[in-house]
Amino acid sequence: MILKKPNCFLKIQALVIILYHVFAAAATGITAFSLTNVTDHQALLAFKGQITSDPSNALSSWNDSIHFCAWTGVTCGKKHQRVTALRLPSLRLVGPLSPHVWNLTFLRVLDLEGNHLNGVLSQEIGRLSRLKGLHLTNNSFQGELPRNLSNCADLLALYLDGNNLTGRIPDELGSLLKLTQVELSSNGFTGEIPSALGNLSALTYLSLGINHIQGSIPQQLGYLSNLTDLQLGANNLTGHIPTSLYNISSIVTFSVIENNLIGSLPSDVFLALPELQLLTVGSNGFSGLVPSSITNASRAVAIDFGVNALIGPIPADLGGLENLEWLSFEVNNLGTEEGDDFSFLTSLTNCTKLQVVSSSENRLKGTLPDSLANFSSNLTTLFLSSNFISGPTPSGIGNLVNLQRLALEENMLTGNIPSSIGKLSKLQIVELSENNLSGGIPSSLGNMTSLSDLHLGNNWLEGTIPASLRNCTQLNSLRLNDNLLVGVVPLELFGLSSISTLTLAGNHLTGPIPSLVGKLANLETLNVSENNMSGEIPPAMGDCLVLEYLYLGANQFSGTIPPSMSNLRGLKLLNLSRNNFSGQFPRFLADLPSIEAIDLSFNKFEGEVPNKGIFRNHSAVSVVGNNDICGGPPSLQLPICKGGATKRKTSSQRTVMVITVVVSIFFLLVGIIAIVLYRSKRLESRTAFTSPIEDHHPKLSYVELSRATNGFSPTNMIGEGSFGAVYKGVLPSNGQIVAVKVLKLKEHGASKSFMAECEALGNIRHRNLVKIITSCSGIDFQREDFKALIFEFMPNGSLEKWLHPVPNEMGGSDNNMRLSVIQRLGIAIDVATAVDYLHHQCHSGIIHSDLKPSNVLLDSDFSAHVSDFGLAKFLAVKASGTQSSSIGIRGTVGYVAPEYGVGGEVSTRGDIYSFGILLLELFTGKRPTEPMFSGEFGLRGFVERSLPDGLDQVLDPLLCLGRVQGDLKRSLLSVLKVGLMCSAAQPNERMDIGEAAAELEKAWDVLQVRRRRIRV
Structure with a gap:
């Protein structure tokens, strides 16, 4: 018989056990409440265990010396000591997100944005039933958005933009009725916009831009009565804008730019949306008239109707748009038969904040009003090209003292170029080509010392080229072709070492x-x-x-x-x-x-x-x-050369013939011996050569690559360097578009460069490094050795092409090749992230040794990929104690660290210097080798001495930013500061590349917020 202990005894025994644990916990400095949060402690340790890189040592406090509630980034509730918030933003943490995070069931805020976390968001995210804020912006998460996120019924803010998420946006999001902010832009989402999002009656912010979403905009979005920001741009949306959206009177930002939408815009759109500050509907297929209610858009800051099919007049009374900074009607069919289409310009003189006006490529007729002289002193950009402007250029244009870009080409302007234009000392680009301008070229143009592009071709200009242009020391492109100019070309022009394009064709020049x-x-x-x-x-x-x-x-x-x-x-x-x-x-x-x-x-x-x-x-x-x-x-079809191109005497011919026969026999014997030796050596080298990547990818033959590139046709060539030429090709087997880098085997060091690139690319994988597909090692049709690498094709080419467009056959360039601030900063972050990976995160650290814009390739989304590892140097230490390297130390003038010039040892800090120079070039638009830089005064000094007051003069004029203020100014100053710190003369003074990436990401966050208010 088993005797049972009385219940009171059991209760006493349990109490004793509990008290024992309480006192034991107190003795170790842990509160009694720790008995209830062991799971949270383990979850945090599991999170830390998955982090492979913590460059700022943010998690160094995560140890047993202090309670986990006091760890960096961790917030606990006071009552139960359970984790309620985990905030670790912008710390450059690398690694997968541990699934144990979903065990933090008391979690209300998870903020890990601006790191390098990856992996798939598992369905267990639904366990966070108390979650209110999920901030995972700018990481590398993949896979689909978990459907059971709908279990997080208290969720208020969902920020997942800037990742690699794919698949459809789940309908289940529509059940999260407390959501106020949804940010899913810059991912790879497909499918259609769920109509269930119309259930989110509390929603104020919805951003789905820069994805692959298709279909129509659901009319149910019109139920979002509290919405202030709607951003659907850069997708594949079709159909009409639902009329229900025009009932949301609270909307401040409305962006559907770069889609395939059609239909007309309602005439009362600005009355229906009285709070509207930013309206961007450009790059679609909208037709009909410009909404007449635009005259009531008193709160508007930016309006973009560009690149559509709008017709009719531009409303004449725009003077009430007192907050307007940006206005674009470019590339439409605007205009009337009657003419006088430029009266709207007169009304814009009341808009004192106006910076950019563009109505290029329309059918506008009439003369430019004299009131143009009364435009806002803030105006930096005036684009009216490709219209039917007649009459003279208003002389009062010289009053626009802050104008930086003036484009009036392809019109019917007559009369002289007003000499008052020389007052515009900040003018950088002047486009007056293809008009009917006459008279001489004003010598006052020499006062525009900031001028970079002066295009006056295809007019009736006469006289001589003014020598005063010698003062335009930053002049890059001068086109005076197809005029009536006479005299000799001034020697002063040949003293402008900055010139890259000089077009004087079709004149009467002499000398x-x-x-x-x-x-x-x-x-x-x-x-x-x-x-x-x-x-x-x-x-x-x-x-x-x-x-x-x-x-x-x-x-x-x-x-x-x-x-x-x-x-x-x-x-x-x-x-x-x-x-x-x-x-x-x-x-x-x-x-x-x-x-x-x-x-x-x-x-x-x-x-x-x-x-x-x-x-x-x-x-x-x-x-x-x-x-x-x-x-x-x-x-x-030329005649055959008989007896050579010069006459010879008969006796000399006989003598030469005898000598030629003897010498030929000698060299024939030598040649036979050389061929035998060469072939045997080539067989040996063919046996010895193995590419590190050939074991992992199917190789292609020379025949296949020749077919893919149309016989390596020059028309397929997309780039050329010291050791190889790159061709665009289409693989016959699967139709894949690739880039084929063909090695120039005759160039000294080419084989070593090839091996260096093979070895590097065979051991690294990163989204911001160029992806190699396979290689080829064989012989060509001439029985010569042939080696090539086959890469993923980058449709937007190199960063060099976008920063410094190459002139076309007529000496011109594509003016549409412009990168925005956001795009440039994104590229900088991508490059910094890639270099950080090479230095600290791949198996063997790698020094790239040749960072420059031509080695940064851009994919279809303008994400950057670092390429060309022909000079790469590995950090792995051999038994001898020296660093392994596959090629001698080289680089590109202007980007090479100064210590290399005096025999300094190659290090990761050399790459950081190159990145710093690249970053400065990215935002100034100036090469470090421009003639304006000489001696100790270089690109770095140019930027350093100009900041902070001269920021506007430093920035690339192609950015069209005008006067930079507020958050934008602070962000750009911080970006340029990173460039200066990375390019410091002393290696030990340079910023760590991981820190540089983090600072750039902070600026990115600020600019993204600004972007929601006005397109940057």
């Missing part, structure tokens, strides 16, 4: 090209064709090492082609036609690696034409009208 042309170190395009210029090409032309386009046709030039022009290795187009050039045919042209087209027609060249290089492409070469040339490929 020679001065030898000073060799001082134009940045000259990329020189076009003086169709003038009356004479003389010889100066040998100094060969010093223009970056020259790509040279047009000298239809002049009276004479003499021979100087051999120094063989130095122009980047030359793409050469036109010397219709001149009096003579002498031996310039055979070196066949060896220029970048040449795409040559026109030497109608000159007096003699001798043999090469049968190689560009001359094998008969469609790219013209040599007609030279009567004494011969040879070349059959496609040129």
Whole structure:
């Protein structure tokens, strides 16, 4: 028989056990309440255990020396000592998010935004039933948004923007009736906008922009009566805007920019939405009239109707828009048959905050009103190009003292260019091409010392080119083509070392090209064709090492082609036609690696034409009208060279023939021996060569790559460097678009560069590093060694292309190639994140050694990917104690750390210096090698001495920011400060790359908030 203990005894025993634990806990400094929160303690430790990098040591306090409620970022409730908030924003934490976080069942706020956390948000998130705020912005979370998030019934704020989430936005979000803020932008969401979101009656902020959402906007969103911000831009939305949305009178921000929406905008939209401050409906398919109620938009700060199909007049009475800063009607069909379409400009003179006005590419007719002189002194940008403006340019334009960009090209302007324009000392871009302007070029233009682009081509301008332009020391592009200009080209122009494009074609200019042309170190395009210029090409032309386009046709030039022009290795187009050039045919042209087209027609060249290089492409070469040339490929249909290009005496011919036979036999024997040795060596090298990536990816053959790139056609070439050329290709097997980097095996160091890139890319994986697909190692059709790397194709090319657009064949560039502040800052963060990964997070630390804009590639979303690891250096230490490296130390002038120039050891701080210079270039638009920088005064000094008061003068004018104030100014100053700290002269003074990324992300957060109010 078993005796049972009385109940009272059991209760006493339990009490004793509890008291024992209480006193034991007290003895160790832990409160009695810890018995109820062991789960929270374990969950936090599990979270820390998954973090692979904590550069700021934020979690160093997470140990047993203090209670976990006192740990950094942890907040506990006073009653039960359970974790109620976990806040660790912008600390650069790296690693997956531990699923144990979902065991913090008392959690009300989870704020981990601005880190590098990854993984999938599991369905267990639904266990956080008390959660009110979920802030995971700017991380790398993947997968779909958990549907059982609907269990978090108290959720007020959901911030998941800037991740890699995919799939549909779940309907279940519509059950979270307390939600006030939903931010899901900058992800990869697909499907349609759930109509169930219309149930969120408390919602004030909804942002779904920059995704892949399609379908129509559900009319149920019109039920969101408390909504103030609606951002649906940069998706694939179709159909009409539901009329129900115009019933939400509380809306402040309404953005549907860059979709495929159609229909007309209601005329009373600004009456229905009286609080509206930002309306961006640009880049859609809207038609009909500009809403007449725009005259009532007294609260509006930014209005963008650009790139649609709007018709009719621009409302004339806009003077009541007292807060307006940005107004765009560009690229529509606006205008009337009657004309007088520019009366709206007069009304805008009352808008004292106005900074940007753009009505380019419409059908507006009439003259520019004299009232233009009364515009706001804040005006920085006036775009009225590609319309039907007639009459003179108002002389009062000189009153717009802060104007930075003026575009009036492709109109019908007449009369003189007013000399008062010279008062605009801050003017950087002047576009007056393709008008009917006459008279002389005002010498007052020399007062515009900030001028970078002066385009006056296709007018009726006469007289000489003013020498006063020598004062425009920042001039980058000068186009005076197709006018009636006379006289010699002023020597002063050739003293402007900043010039990259000089187009003077189609005038009546005389005189020679001065030898000073060799001082134009940045000259990329020189076009003086169709003038009356004479003389010889100066040998100094060969010093223009970056020259790509040279047009000298239809002049009276004479003499021979100087051999120094063989130095122009980047030359793409050469036109010397219709001149009096003579002498031996310039055979070196066949060896220029970048040449795409040559026109030497109608000159007096003699001798043999090469049968190689560009001359094998008969469609790219013209040599007609030279009567004494011969040879070349059959496609040129030239006579065969008989007995050489010069006359020889018969006796000399016999002697030469005998010597030639003897020498030929000798060299034939030597050649046979050399071929045997070469083939055996090549077989050995082929056996010895193995790419670190070849074991992980299917290799492609030379034949497949040749087909993919159309025979490595020059038209497929998208870039070229010291050791390789890059081609765009389409793989025949699956249609995938790729970038093929072909190794230049004959270049010294190319094989080592190839191996360095293979080794680096075979061991790293990161979203901001270029992704390698496979490699190729074999022989080509000429039985020569061939090696190539195949990468994921980046449709937006390099950052270099966007910061410094390359002139087209006519010497122009694409003015639409502009990066916004947000895009530039995002690119900077991407690069910093990638470098941080290379230095601290991959298996073996890697020094990139060649960070610069041309090595930063942009995908379709303008996310940045660091490329070109040909100079990479590994931090892994060998047995000898030296760092392993696959190639000698090199870099690019302007970006190389100063300590390298005096034999300093390669380190991660060299990459940080390069990043700092890149960051400054990103926001100033200035290369570190620009002629304005010399000696100890460089890009860094230019920025440092100008801050903080001269911020407006430092920023890239293509940003079109005008006068920068408030949060935007503070953010941009902090960004430039990061660039200065990273590029400090002393390595130990440079900011850590992880800290740099964190500071940039803080600026990003501020600018994103500003972006919700006005497009930056």
